[in-house]
Amino acid sequence: MAASQQHTPVEEEAPAAARPxxxxxxxxxxxxxxxxxxxxxxxxxxxxxxxxxxxxxxxFLFQLSWGWYPMIMAFVLSFTDAALRRPVQxxxxxxxxxxxxxxxxxxxxxxxxxxxxxxxTLTFFIPIFVAILLMEMSRRHIRWMxxxxxxxxxxxxxxxxFRYMFNAQYGLFQWVATKVLGLPPxxxxxxxDQVLFWLVxxxxxxxxxxxxxxxxxxxxxxxxxxxxxxxGAGFWRKMWTISLPRLRPIISMLLIFxxxxxTQAFEFPxxxxxxxxxxxxxxxxxVMYLFQxxxxxxxxxxxxxxxxxxxxxxTLVVIQRRFFREDPDT
Amino acid sequence: MTTRRKVLLGLAGxxxxxxxxxxxxxxxxxxxxxxxxxxxxxxxxxxxWPFAVxxxxxxxxxxxxxxxSEALGAWQDDNPGVRLxxxxxxxxxxxxxxxxxxxGSGPAMFPGLVVGNWNGGxxxxxxxxGLAADITDLxxxxxxDDKIADFAKPQWEGWPVNGKLYCMPDSFNxxxxxxxRRDLVAKKGLKEPGLGWTWDDLRTLVAGLTTDRMKGAAxxxxxxxxxxxxxxxxxxxxxxxxxxxxxxKYDYTTHAALWTEFIELYRxxxxxxxxxxxxxxxMDGEVTAAFTQGRAALFGNNIGFFFGDPDTDNTLPNMAKRxxxxxxxLVGFVPHPVGKTGYYGASSPFMGVTSFSPDLSEEALDKAVxxxxxxxxxxxxxxxxxxxxxETKNLQKVYTDPTPINGMTQIEGIKGDxxxxxxxxxxxxxxxxxxLSTLPxxxxxxxxxxxxGPPNTPVEDMHSHWAFEKGKVDIxxxxxxxxxxxxxxxxxxxxxxxxxxxxxxxxxxxxxxTEFWQEKAPDFVSEVLEPWLADVVKPSLEA
Numbered sequence: 001m002a003a004s005q006q007h008t009p010v011e012e013e014a015p016a017a018a019r020p021x022x023x024x025x026x027x028x029x030x031x032x033x034x035x036x037x038x039x040x041x042x043x044x045x046x047x048x049x050x051x052x053x054x055x056x057x058x059x060f061l062f063q064l065s066w067g068w069y070p071m072i073m074a075f076v077l078s079f080t081d082a083a084l085r086r087p088v089q090x091x092x093x094x095x096x097x098x099x100x101x102x103x104x105x106x107x108x109x110x111x112x113x114x115x116x117x118x119x120x121t122l123t124f125f126i127p128i129f130v131a132i133l134l135m136e137m138s139r140r141h142i143r144w145m146x147x148x149x150x151x152x153x154x155x156x157x158x159x160x161x162f163r164y165m166f167n168a169q170y171g172l173f174q175w176v177a178t179k180v181l182g183l184p185p186x187x188x189x190x191x192x193d194q195v196l197f198w199l200v201x202x203x204x205x206x207x208x209x210x211x212x213x214x215x216x217x218x219x220x221x222x223x224x225x226x227x228x229x230x231x232g233a234g235f236w237r238k239m240w241t242i243s244l245p246r247l248r249p250i251i252s253m254l255l256i257f258x259x260x261x262x263t264q265a266f267e268f269p270x271x272x273x274x275x276x277x278x279x280x281x282x283x284x285x286x287v288m289y290l291f292q293x294x295x296x297x298x299x300x301x302x303x304x305x306x307x308x309x310x311x312x313x314x315t316l317v318v319i320q321r322r323f324f325r326e327d328p329d330t
Numbered sequence: 331m332t333t334r335r336k337v338l339l340g341l342a343g344x345x346x347x348x349x350x351x352x353x354x355x356x357x358x359x360x361x362x363x364x365x366x367x368x369x370x371x372x373x374x375x376x377x378x379w380p381f382a383v384x385x386x387x388x389x390x391x392x393x394x395x396x397x398x399s400e401a402l403g404a405w406q407d408d409n410p411g412v413r414l415x416x417x418x419x420x421x422x423x424x425x426x427x428x429x430x431x432x433x434g435s436g437p438a439m440f441p442g443l444v445v446g447n448w449n450g451g452x453x454x455x456x457x458x459x460g461l462a463a464d465i466t467d468l469x470x471x472x473x474x475d476d477k478i479a480d481f482a483k484p485q486w487e488g489w490p491v492n493g494k495l496y497c498m499p500d501s502f503n504x505x506x507x508x509x510x511r512r513d514l515v516a517k518k519g520l521k522e523p524g525l526g527w528t529w530d531d532l533r534t535l536v537a538g539l540t541t542d543r544m545k546g547a548a549x550x551x552x553x554x555x556x557x558x559x560x561x562x563x564x565x566x567x568x569x570x571x572x573x574x575x576x577x578x579k580y581d582y583t584t585h586a587a588l589w590t591e592f593i594e595l596y597r598x599x600x601x602x603x604x605x606x607x608x609x610x611x612x613m614d615g616e617v618t619a620a621f622t623q624g625r626a627a628l629f630g631n632n633i634g635f636f637f638g639d640p641d642t643d644n645t646l647p648n649m650a651k652r653x654x655x656x657x658x659x660l661v662g663f664v665p666h667p668v669g670k671t672g673y674y675g676a677s678s679p680f681m682g683v684t685s686f687s688p689d690l691s692e693e694a695l696d697k698a699v700x701x702x703x704x705x706x707x708x709x710x711x712x713x714x715x716x717x718x719x720x721e722t723k724n725l726q727k728v729y730t731d732p733t734p735i736n737g738m739t740q741i742e743g744i745k746g747d748x749x750x751x752x753x754x755x756x757x758x759x760x761x762x763x764x765x766l767s768t769l770p771x772x773x774x775x776x777x778x779x780x781x782x783g784p785p786n787t788p789v790e791d792m793h794s795h796w797a798f799e800k801g802k803v804d805i806x807x808x809x810x811x812x813x814x815x816x817x818x819x820x821x822x823x824x825x826x827x828x829x830x831x832x833x834x835x836x837x838x839x840x841x842x843x844t845e846f847w848q849e850k851a852p853d854f855v856s857e858v859l860e861p862w863l864a865d866v867v868k869p870s871l872e873a
Binding site (some may be wrong): 083084085086098101102104113125148164166168170187190191192213239256273274276278279280281292294295296297299309 | 331363424425428431432446447452455456459460461551605609610611612687781784785787788790791792794795797798799800814815818819821824
């Protein structure tokens with residue numbers, strides 16, 4: 001207790017010195033000797049270790065209970081028959097083999113791949129360009145455009161609304177297609193060839209991650225653009241040499257989220273096309289099929305499919321991390 | 331100055347306060363939703379099913395709750411020491427219910443079919459996995475199977491799972507059929523549909539009802555299923571194959587000509603005649619709304635849609651009220667059209683069942699079964715209806731089910747019956763529908779599997795492809811692809827049933843099927859069933 005009281009002022013008066021790397025030489029407590037002359041070489045005190053542990057413990061326990069433990073258990077379950085209330089039996093790779101041989105699994109991966117490519121192409125890259133264009137407008141226009149684009153919308157409510165708008169019999173889009181544009185009646189979600197495209201379209205209107213791009217663009221010093229303009233740089237040159245490189249770290253991070261999100265697409269296609277991803281399973285993603293397996297009480301097969309999806313997603317993320325440079329100055 | 335220590339202390343304080351507050355709150359919560367006190371047995375009632383545990387305040391305000399309260403009071407008088415406790419569980423969502431039961435926190439009773447996602451076969455698999463209590467002995471004790479109405483008894487015969495019972499019948503639906511605008515049929519001088527009408531008759535009727543502003547029919551996204559099931563799809567597309575690892579194989583090509591004819595008929599109504607519409611987003615609600623709003627003159631569903639709330643939009647009674655006509659004169663109901671040779675399958679009646687928690691003690695399980703028996707077949711049902719009558723004097727509030735599982739269509743002390751409540755036309759339609767003999771259930775002959783086997787997903791995919799692909803479709807190629815896909819899936823499964831037992835059960839099942847259809851549709855037997863049994867099933871069973 002006494003030791004604790006003695007150390008208290010140290011923490012209160014020089015908290016910044018505790019972060020190695022921020023200063024080459026930090027002053028010691030109460031005018032004492034420097035805490036360290038080299039970053040990273042300071043040996044933390046016992047209290048700091050306890051505090052660090054206490055700070056970390058809740059997050060660690062939470063992640064362990066709700067993240068790692070279920071993931072490990074799912075992996076273990078995939079090698080059993082995953083019976084619910086009878087003794088579980090080890091079945092080896094049986095579930096993996098069954099899932100591998102299932103033609104509908106291959107179909108669902110194809111659907112997910114197309115959906116991911118379409119989704120990232122249309123709802124990830126377009127907002128980058130739109131955000132840069134918006135920044136070229138006057139401040140008044142920027143405010144209006146941001147207000148229109150970034151209205152907080154309920155995802156599920158909007159999705160249900162879009163489902164009705166896509167209705168081939170009496171939907172708003174059909175009215176636009178036939179009465180306004182004079183086209184023949186369109187199948188929209190009823191066509192296996194078109195359904196994935198129409199599923200992605202609302203994402204364009206929601207503007208995806210545009211707000212984050214705009215926030216990043218606004219943080220770029222105006223002097224960069226002014227200097228470029230003095231040098232005679234036009235819109236494309238400024239975009240290519242200033243805006244895009246400065247956005248690169250954000251693009252990199254959001255791309256990972258977009259890949260993970262698209263490969264795990266479930267709610268939106270389910271609400272729009274039903275649990276079966278009709279017509280003909282053309283909109284049934286991997287996670288939708290996984291959910292069907294759960295409904296059939298095939299827990300081992302569902303976890304095996306989950307493991308396949310995890311491996312593929314992880315591979316994509318690793319490739320992205322390997323080839324996408326984040327530092328704008330490299 | 332805020333230090334890490336202060337933050338830690340603050341967090342610890344906030345956490346401690348939350349825990350203490352939560353403890354105090356939970357000690358007071360739900361007291362008003364319990365029934366009984368000082369009890370030895372607690373029955374958890376989840377998701378307000380089969381009833382919402384009533385409070386005194388609710389009973390005062392709502393005649394329905396008051397009636398239930400009276401019935402429960404009568405049961406608790408005979409069963410002192412039992413407390414009914416409301417718990418929160420999403421009882422109609424399979425994943426929530428299965429999770430709750432698996433974790434030992436499920437309700438005392440629940441709708442049995444939910445654990446199998448409304449699929450009878452999957453439900454029996456769930457029962458075998460231990461998701462419901464075995465109530466075989468309690469069925470004998472309470473003898474409720476003797477009290478099931480005659481029209482529902484054949485359905486009950488399919489529910490034993492390898493000799494054991496895991497559920498109690500709680501409701502009976504007279505089956506699916508077609509609702510049509512009776513007034514428009516008469517106005518246009520069209521022939522009114524009746525029992526035994528065909529899909530060609532339906533196509534003619536739908537075309538005759540179509541106008542510039544109203545389509546002849548609206549079909550749910552699964553509408554393609556109906557004309558095919560009416561021809562024997564399901565029975566004729568699965569072949570017993572005890573020599574295979576999974577004892578069934580799939581064959582959609584043997585009767586390809588038959589399937590092609592009716593797929594083209596359905597597509598013809600939508601794309602050629604333009605007399606019907608369907609969409610991959612159309613569910614029950616949308617189709618019913620199209621009918622009640624005058625956008626479609628015909629739709630398909632179960633007979634329960636007659637008995638909606640007159641004050642709720644898009645219900646049939648509301649439509650009748652709006653148009654100021656008796657519902658029986660405005661809307662007709664008829665079982666689905668039959669197949670070419672007289673087979674019917676799409677109208678088959680449907681039974682709801684109650685299952686019980688596998689974690690209940692022997693005594694608690696007895697009480698739970700006793701309570702559901704009391705409310706479904708016993709005095710509780712009568713007390714509830716009589717109390718409701720005394721409170722409302724409204725027959726439509728009292729008689730809400732045209733085919734009650736207990737057969738009570740007239741109750742002592744209530745002036746009037748089902749026909750008086752809803753009109754003779756509707757009651758007659760329900761009787762006709764309920765009177766259709768239930769098809770033999772393979773579960774009564776072939777031992778149940780421990781795993782559900784390959785799902786029906788490839789079939790649903792192909793149905794939606796045929797229904798919604800506007801351009802040309804190669805049906806024969808699709809049927810071949812469907813056969814290959816389904817058989818490829820089947821290869822991954824292993825039957826838990828002994829090969830010889832399966833073969834013996836299958837032989838008995840097909841003998842029962844032949845006998846049944848010999849009486850109902852002899853043309854189907856001679857032209858379709860017998861040749862198929864001889865050429866396809868027999869060689870496969872003997873292989």
